[in-house]
Amino acid sequence: MKIKNSLKSLATRHRDNRMVRRRGRIYIINKKNPRFKARQG
DSSP states (O other): OEEOSOOHHHHTTSTTOEEEEETTEEEEEOSSOGGGOEEEO
């Protein structure tokens, strides 16, 4: 999982990426290709 300051560029890299907010942190999850997982905060 990548930890980045800005996730906007990572979210657009794959069409299945979803931006989710959990417990005050922002995550990018991708069910089909889990290597795109990332979090911020």
